[in-house]
Amino acid sequence: MINFDKKVILKKWVPIIVIIFTVSSVLGLLLGVPGSQILSAIVISLILISSALLFQMVGRNRFDNQNDKMGLSKCL
Numbered sequence: 001m002i003n004f005d006k007k008v009i010l011k012k013w014v015p016i017i018v019i020i021f022t023v024s025s026v027l028g029l030l031l032g033v034p035g036s037q038i039l040s041a042i043v044i045s046l047i048l049i050s051s052a053l054l055f056q057m058v059g060r061n062r063f064d065n066q067n068d069k070m071g072l073s074k075c076l
Contacts, residue, residue: 016049016050021042024041
């Protein structure tokens with residue numbers, strides 16, 4: 001299960017969202033892209049990166065649970 005701790009959200013997700021917003025905005029403005037397309041790029045980037053991080057978290061938890069079932073956590 002994924003824990004939603006406020007400190008974790010502030011330390012991990014807010015900087016990622018800020019970085020995505022600034023990089024997409026700056027690149028869009030430098031290339032002369034319309035504002036609606038910049039917003040679309042920001043939304044798509046947020047969806048892709050957040051889904052990748054969530055899949056990574058779920059995969060890591062699943063791997064840890066499999067090790068515990070097999071007794072490998074004591075060996076590692």
